[in-house]
Amino acid sequence: MNLFDILGPIMVGPSxxxxxxxxxxxxxxxxxxxDVPKKASIYLHGSFADTGKGHGTDLAIIAGLLGMxxxxxxxxxxxxxxxxxxxxxxxxxxxxREAHPNTAYLQLExxxxxxxxxxxxxxxxxxxxxxxxxxxxxxFHGDKPTLIVRNEDKPGHVAFVTxxxxxxxINVATLVLNRSKRGADAVIVxxxxxxxxxxxxxxxxxxxxIHKVTxxxxxx
Numbered sequence: 001m002n003l004f005d006i007l008g009p010i011m012v013g014p015s016x017x018x019x020x021x022x023x024x025x026x027x028x029x030x031x032x033x034x035d036v037p038k039k040a041s042i043y044l045h046g047s048f049a050d051t052g053k054g055h056g057t058d059l060a061i062i063a064g065l066l067g068m069x070x071x072x073x074x075x076x077x078x079x080x081x082x083x084x085x086x087x088x089x090x091x092x093x094x095x096x097r098e099a100h101p102n103t104a105y106l107q108l109e110x111x112x113x114x115x116x117x118x119x120x121x122x123x124x125x126x127x128x129x130x131x132x133x134x135x136x137x138x139x140f141h142g143d144k145p146t147l148i149v150r151n152e153d154k155p156g157h158v159a160f161v162t163x164x165x166x167x168x169x170i171n172v173a174t175l176v177l178n179r180s181k182r183g184a185d186a187v188i189v190x191x192x193x194x195x196x197x198x199x200x201x202x203x204x205x206x207x208x209x210i211h212k213v214t215x216x217x218x219x220x
Contacts, residue, residue, distance in 0.1 A: 021102065021122025022048070022057045023075065024218075026064020028130060028142055029106045032214055033116045036087060037108040040065055043094035046101035048122075058091055061104060065089075070126060100129070133214075136187040137178040144173055144191040145217040147201075152209040153179045153186040160207050161188055168200045185211070195219075 030036055040062075048057050056075070063078035065087065074081060082089060096103055100121035108116045119132040130138050133148060140146050147165075151157040158177065165172060171193045179186035195217055205213045 019056050019060045019075075020070040020126035021124070021128050022052075022060035022104065023064040023068060023070045023072075024126065024128045024142075025104050025106070025118075025120045025122065026061040027067065027069070028064070028120065028128070028216065028218070029108055029116065029118045030065050030067055031216055031218070032118065032133065032148075033108050033110055033114060035110055036066055036085065037116075038086065038088065038111040039109040040087065040089040041092065041107040042089060043092045043096075043105040043107075045094055045096045045099050045103040045105070048102050048104055049093040057104075061106075062087070062089060065106075065108070099131070103131070133187065136180060136185065138187065138189050139176060140174075140189050140191060142216055142218050144193070145195050145219070146215070147188075147190045147192065147196060147204075148214040148216070149188040149190075149204065149210060150212040150214075151186055151188065151207075152211070153181075153183050154209055157186070157207070157209055158188060160210075161190070161204060164200060164204055164207075165190070165192070165196070168197065170194060170196055170200065 042061055044052050052058060059075055059078045062082050063072060063075040066078060066082060068075060094105060102122040104120060106118045117134050120128055120130045122128050130140055130142060132138055149161055172190055173193050174191040176189040196215055201213055201215050204210060
C-alpha cells in the first residue's frame, strides 16, 4: 500500500470508490470504445446500486464516458452535458453473481455502430479492475499500457502477438489468456512497460485469425 491508496486521488465528489473509481470506469469504457458513445445502458450492482445515487456514482460514470477525469469540476453537471452532446443513457440495477460490491456493467454503442460490453469494479482509492470485455474475462487495472486482442482460439496467435511486440522492442509486464470455450473466441490481455506504437498495433490487426485489437493507455 502507498500514500495514494490511503489518501485517494484528487477528485470531485465524496468517495474515491463510488465517485473517482466510477469516473475511471466510464473513462475506460469510452477509450475502449474509441470515442464518446451515442448510447449507454449502465447496470449498477451491490453498493453501487444501493448508495451510488447519494455518492454521485451515476454522475461519475457519465462524466467518464464523456472523457472527464476524477478532478473535473464539470462532473456534477455531467448528465446535462451528456444530453447536450447527444449521449442517450439509462441506469438499471443488476445482481451480478460473485461480483465485487462496487461493480458496473456498461453496454455502449457508438454512432458508427461499434458496440462494447464492459464489466468493471472500483477497488477504493480511485483504483479499478476491468473484469470482462464483451463477455470474456480480462482482469486488468489499466495502470500500465494494455493491449486487448480478440482472436480465434487456435495455435500460433499468442506467439504472433508476443513476437510482434518483441520485434518492436516492447517488454511484456503481464500476460493473461482467456477463452469462452475451446476452439471459439479467446482474448489475450497484455500489460507492457512502455507505450505501443500505432504501427505495431496495425500489424497485429492484419494477422490471420485476429478479430479485434484494442489498446488502452490511460497515461496519454
